[in-house]
Amino acid sequence: MARSQSNGGRWVGTKGVLNLFLIGTAVLAVYPFLVMAFGGFKTPGELTTNPSGIPAHPTTSNLVDLFTGSTGSLMWRGLLNSVVVTSLYTAITVILCAMAGYAFVAYKFKGKNVIFALLVTSMLVPFEVNIPSLYLMFSKIGWLDTYQVQIWPGTASVLGMFMARQFMAGLPGEVFEAARIDGAGHWRVFQRIALPMAVPALGAVAVITFVAKWSDYLWPLIMVSSPQHEPIMVLLPELSTNQNGFIVEYQVLLAGALVITVPILLVFLRFQDKFMTGTTAP
């Protein structure tokens, strides 16, 4: 405080410049969202004459066309596929991670440390190296181009298990012990005591799993081939490439991009802190 008064003018000047810099950076970060939101409501051809500004004659026809026109059934199907796959995958992942994390916290058992060390070490291997062998495996058992292939692989998330374990290890361990001595069954202690107490950590696992799965492109691109099972992330970019018989214009694609972004944006606005600690947790 004394400092800001002693060399007043220069101090205020630096402060102003720095805040202007921060505001400028924030504008750059947000601006592409505006390009998308504006673009989705522009009339055909306006993207080339007015790519950066507010639409001159805002129209909802891009959105309406996309979902009710000839591409409508594809879009709805893609969204349905994404919602089904993402929610089931997230639910299974959270349950598996919670159970495994609980096992490591609440029990002593043979091989505990070895299993844990192996799981954590496996995080060094990127899942991409498994794509060829998984592709072959799924082709042999008929899982290519199905829902299963999008729902089960990846549910053993070591990062998610680790986050659940770290959190539960911080809980007072005597609670589990006391409940068990009181005669509550193993599953009951887990379900009635451990799960509710671990909600903050499991919530973070759920948020990051949901967002990563919703946004995933590579896995369904390789493993799924028909619009019947493809998620919206794969279907939408295909609309401009004549792959399913359509070449839609770019303002229509932007309307689609808006639709696939809004759900995650809502999750982010609602669970900001979980989102940021979850995606940046080591």
Place this chain on the structure above:
Amino acid sequence: MSQLQLAHRRRDREEVRTLPRRRSGRALLDRTVPYLFLAPFLVSFIVFFAAPSIVSIVLSFYRYRGYGTASYIGFHNYVALFQSPEFWQSARVTLFYWLVPLVPLLGGGFLLAVLVRSKLAKLPSVFKPLLFVPQVMAPVAAAMVWRVILSDNGVLNSLLGLHVDWLNDPSAGKWAVVLLLLWGGIGWYFVIFLAGLTNVPDELLEAAHLDGANAMQRIRHVTLPMMRPIILFAVVIDTISSFQLFTEPNLLVGAAGAASATGAPPTAAPVMNQVVDNIDAGQFGLSAAAGWLLFLAVGIFSILQFRLLRERGK
């Protein structure tokens, strides 16, 4: 609670009646229970990760087209990749996507974190989500939006009065991807470093200040050394994610999502395209070999970074 007590009393009575057999049955159950809790996770892990990893290593030494017999060919897949100009080109492109944005991403993220954390910034709680929000847009959507921003008569060219064909000019495509990566990534490093800065004790900075250290000196001699573990973490994560890059270049540059799975032209195609294209071509051994080379490169660079950043700390 009353339910628990009831269960407790009931168990007591039962135990009195059949003590010896019950005990051993219960003990066996108690010993199995932890494995039962682990089982679903482990089954999923083994079936969809551990076993495929081993198969994938074996596969990289075979020629196998997905049907018929697989023939053992030793290191031939690796040799073939090392002799292929396309592989080397994609390796160079991946290095470009890793090294060019590295300093602006980490440096920019660090600078923003220091500024927002300093007493100079107004409303730090507003800047945090605003700077992080690009992370929220899925790469697929981001690539579409940036196609509009970088197209011939797009946002960037019209705002700056440029005439760069970012998306189709072979020499500009890589830079287009870098712009997208910078926009999408910087908020992540910013939040990481912001969290790291909260671990630098205020008293330490205050003491340095009283000793006459100016802002730059405090950052160099107090903040940076204390942040070394976080910086190392950020560098390693940046390396791993850069080597796995796939969606952004393939949906942003060139034909973008055209007939094949990989849309990027060779001048902008990352190493992951070698993995994916070889699956499309039915060359599963080659695809696996490309994947393991990718893993080796990430491993080597991560170890080097650990060495480098650790030794400087001593």
